[in-house]
Amino acid sequence: MTGTAPAAETAGTGDAPASFLEVRDLKIHFPTDDGLVKSVDGLSFQLERGRTLGIVGESGSGKSVTSLGILGLHNKRNADVSGEIWLDGKELVGASQAEVRRLRGRNMSMIFQDPLSSMHPFYTVGHQIIEAYRVHNDVSKAVARKHAIDMLGRVGIPKPDKRVDDYPHLFSGGMRQRAMIAMALSCDPELLIADEPTTALDVTVQAQILDLIRDLQQEFNSAVIMITHDLGVVAELADDILVMYAGRAAEYAAVDDAFHRPLHPYTWGLLGSMPRLDRERSERLLPIEGSPPSLINVPSGCAFHPRCPYSELNGDRSTTERPELIELEPGHKAACHLPLEKRREIWNDEIRAKL
Amino acid sequence: MFAYIIRRLIGAVVMLLLVSLVTFGIFFWLPKLAGQTTDQIAASYVGKAPTAEAIQDTKERLGLDKPVVVQYGNYLKALAVGKDYKAGPVTDHCPAPCMGYSFRSSQPVLETLLDRAPATLSLAIGAAIVWLGVGISTGVVSALRRGSVWDRASMIIALAGVSLPIYFTGLVSLALFSYTFKIFPGGGSYTSVTDNPLRWFEALVLPWVTLAFLYAAMYARLTRAGMLETMNEDYIRTARAKGLPERTVVTKHALRASLTPIMTIFGLDLGLLLGGAVLTENTFGIPGLGRLAIDSIRSGDLPMVLGVTLLTATSIIVINLIVDLLYAVVDPRVRLG
Numbered sequence: 001m002t003g004t005a006p007a008a009e010t011a012g013t014g015d016a017p018a019s020f021l022e023v024r025d026l027k028i029h030f031p032t033d034d035g036l037v038k039s040v041d042g043l044s045f046q047l048e049r050g051r052t053l054g055i056v057g058e059s060g061s062g063k064s065v066t067s068l069g070i071l072g073l074h075n076k077r078n079a080d081v082s083g084e085i086w087l088d089g090k091e092l093v094g095a096s097q098a099e100v101r102r103l104r105g106r107n108m109s110m111i112f113q114d115p116l117s118s119m120h121p122f123y124t125v126g127h128q129i130i131e132a133y134r135v136h137n138d139v140s141k142a143v144a145r146k147h148a149i150d151m152l153g154r155v156g157i158p159k160p161d162k163r164v165d166d167y168p169h170l171f172s173g174g175m176r177q178r179a180m181i182a183m184a185l186s187c188d189p190e191l192l193i194a195d196e197p198t199t200a201l202d203v204t205v206q207a208q209i210l211d212l213i214r215d216l217q218q219e220f221n222s223a224v225i226m227i228t229h230d231l232g233v234v235a236e237l238a239d240d241i242l243v244m245y246a247g248r249a250a251e252y253a254a255v256d257d258a259f260h261r262p263l264h265p266y267t268w269g270l271l272g273s274m275p276r277l278d279r280e281r282s283e284r285l286l287p288i289e290g291s292p293p294s295l296i297n298v299p300s301g302c303a304f305h306p307r308c309p310y311s312e313l314n315g316d317r318s319t320t321e322r323p324e325l326i327e328l329e330p331g332h333k334a335a336c337h338l339p340l341e342k343r344r345e346i347w348n349d350e351i352r353a354k355l
Numbered sequence: 356m357f358a359y360i361i362r363r364l365i366g367a368v369v370m371l372l373l374v375s376l377v378t379f380g381i382f383f384w385l386p387k388l389a390g391q392t393t394d395q396i397a398a399s400y401v402g403k404a405p406t407a408e409a410i411q412d413t414k415e416r417l418g419l420d421k422p423v424v425v426q427y428g429n430y431l432k433a434l435a436v437g438k439d440y441k442a443g444p445v446t447d448h449c450p451a452p453c454m455g456y457s458f459r460s461s462q463p464v465l466e467t468l469l470d471r472a473p474a475t476l477s478l479a480i481g482a483a484i485v486w487l488g489v490g491i492s493t494g495v496v497s498a499l500r501r502g503s504v505w506d507r508a509s510m511i512i513a514l515a516g517v518s519l520p521i522y523f524t525g526l527v528s529l530a531l532f533s534y535t536f537k538i539f540p541g542g543g544s545y546t547s548v549t550d551n552p553l554r555w556f557e558a559l560v561l562p563w564v565t566l567a568f569l570y571a572a573m574y575a576r577l578t579r580a581g582m583l584e585t586m587n588e589d590y591i592r593t594a595r596a597k598g599l600p601e602r603t604v605v606t607k608h609a610l611r612a613s614l615t616p617i618m619t620i621f622g623l624d625l626g627l628l629l630g631g632a633v634l635t636e637n638t639f640g641i642p643g644l645g646r647l648a649i650d651s652i653r654s655g656d657l658p659m660v661l662g663v664t665l666l667t668a669t670s671i672i673v674i675n676l677i678v679d680l681l682y683a684v685v686d687p688r689v690r691l692g
Contacts, residue, residue, distance in 0.1 A: 073595055105598030112596075117589040120608055121688055132597040167687045183597070 016089050019046040020223055026083035028069045035296040039065040041247040052224040054238030058292045062247040063227045067193045071110055072100035106136040108191035109184040114200045115176035119168040125179045126164030133186045151182040174205035193225045210236055231274050243267050246293050246303035249325050253332040263334035263343050265308045268351045359691040367672045374668040382657045383423050393419050455658035464662040474545055475643035478562055479628040485567035486574055494578025516572025525565045525638035543640030562639045581613035615685055622678030630667020
């Protein structure tokens with residue numbers, strides 16, 4: 001697994017890109033009474049059909065805001081969205097709301113974190129799938145119902161012809177998430193965004209759901225964005241990984257590179273925060289000091305510098321100059337001021353041994 | 356489901372017994388506690404210059420000389436099986452549910468209630484239609500355009516609607532639309548719908564609007580608050596993510612979920628109004644149950660007061676039962692039992 005070299009300089013050229021999904025310099029800002037919240041501040045990435053991108057980061061790093069931005073679900077009245085989002089040759093940021101709405105559910109769809117609160121409590125599961133299918137397909141209710149039963153069967157719900165008439169609260173957590181996936185896939189979307197799809201589920205169910213997503217991705221040949229704070233999920237499913245910090249990309253690489261040759265101190269920290277059973281109990285967890293920054297007063301220079309143990313090695317560059325995401329190895333980008341050699345040295349000598 | 360309805364109906368009967376007991380107690384014990392003798396009580400029903408015979412006669416006819424418990428027992432018995440009244444040479448039979456005769460007009464209570472009910476029913480139902488339509492739609496639009504000029508203006512008007520009493524808004528609307536511009540007929544022009552539907556409608560427009568203004572204001576605020584909360588729910592985001600048009604998202608997904616708490620309050624409001632909209636009926640001179648209640652209380656006409664009270668309590672209890680049953684239909688998570 002070597003990943004798709006995330007290449008291409010992604011300045012806002014305005015030209016349609018070659019890749020299936022390309023996000024260029026995406027900025028999503030929310031003006032509030034307390035100040036401008038820069039939830040996403042200059043993010044670029046791309047994704048091909050049949051591949052999976054894992055977006056990783058702490059809460060508040062802008063993962064979910066990015067995915068809602070791609071679907072055009074931000075209210076234009078309280079969010080400033082700029083940059084470019086190209087889906088299959090169409091630009092979405094500048095497109096009308098009606099155009100984006102027609103793409104939603106059909107060309108791109110989303111699986112949400114908590115399937116109980118994400119389904120309407122007053123309508124049956126079948127009704128909600130039928131509704132999703134019929135918005136984009138001009139078919140009779142009977143045909144849509146057959147399709148809904150078919151979808152429920154494909155995501156592994158037993159007796160789908162009976163369960164189709166049940167309400168969401170009558171489903172178990174895992175079954176509910178399967179139903180949610182059936183709904184998201186009902187129109188055969190080319191892009192599927194899964195926003196922490198397994199966070200609210202039992203561990204035993206998590207693996208089943210991830211398997212299901214992988215199987216369905218192969219079957220439908222869709223592009224998948226997997227948003228998670230669980231590096232285990234990313235290692236399992238993703239081809240590429242985008243590590244986000246304070247609304248920007250800290251590191252962007254093929255999964256193999258990110259796990260075995262990470263080039264950003266924040267990624268090192270995330271790897272250290274994964275519990276490892278094969279270590280001594282006291283050394284299993286190496287959390288990152290401090291907490292995620294405020295998105296209103298993002299730290300100057302490198303946003304990670306207050307929590308970075310190596311920020312002094314750069315003199316005052318860490319606090320004065322924002323590091324750009326630079327391609328350091330083929331298909332491997334990171335935004336850090338540390339000299340590349342120094343970073344390799346720290347990783348090999350200090351970090352890897354402890355993980 | 357069936358067992359639930361039976362249980363609720365038994366509960367309703369117990370509730371009505373309690374209501375009648377309390378009302379009965381208030382009108383019989385209170386005068387006695389205040390030191391009135393049965394003679395004095397009876398005298399108040401006879402006329403301007405009561406003779407001793409007339410007082411004695413009245414006491415016997417109304418049963419005022421019997422202990423209160425016996426009187427209450429007789430009242431309930433009449434309700435259940437009817438009662439025969441001796442009035443000189445003839446005997447009147449009052450069929451169940453017999454609520455007795457008015458102390459004042461000697462008319463059967465039930466007949467009077469049924470005579471007054473259509474006016475109150477017309478007023479309450481008509482106003483309810485207006486306030487539900489206006490209140491809910493105003494609330495929805497305000498919630499969707501929170502902070503807009505529309506939202507602010509309608510919420511200020513709603514605040515005024517809640518604050519201004521009926522006898523103020525009612526009199527102002529009468530002064531403007533009836534006496535000044537002569538668009539609608541003035542007070543006291545209520546006509547039965549069976550007599551003249553057009554007159555009935557004309558006479559009720561102002562009362563409907565006046566009464567609905569108060570309630571529409573409350574319902575607009577309730578709907579707005581409910582919608583603001585619902586529009587932030589995860590399932591609304593899901594509905595949008597499916598690509599549903601915004602209109603469907605608002606009406607089918609958000610409004611339906613916001614309406615359940617409003618349904619509960621509507622049940623209470625309508626039940627209460629069906630027992631008589633006292634202020635509106637008085638302001639516009641509508642001969643409904645509310646005016647009947649006020650007049651009866653003023654003249655101490657116990658059977659009539661008891662009758663109106665029981666009718667009001669019944670309508671509230673019945674409508675609440677209906678609302679609770681509807682709840683289970685609207686929200687599949689609600690299980691009756």
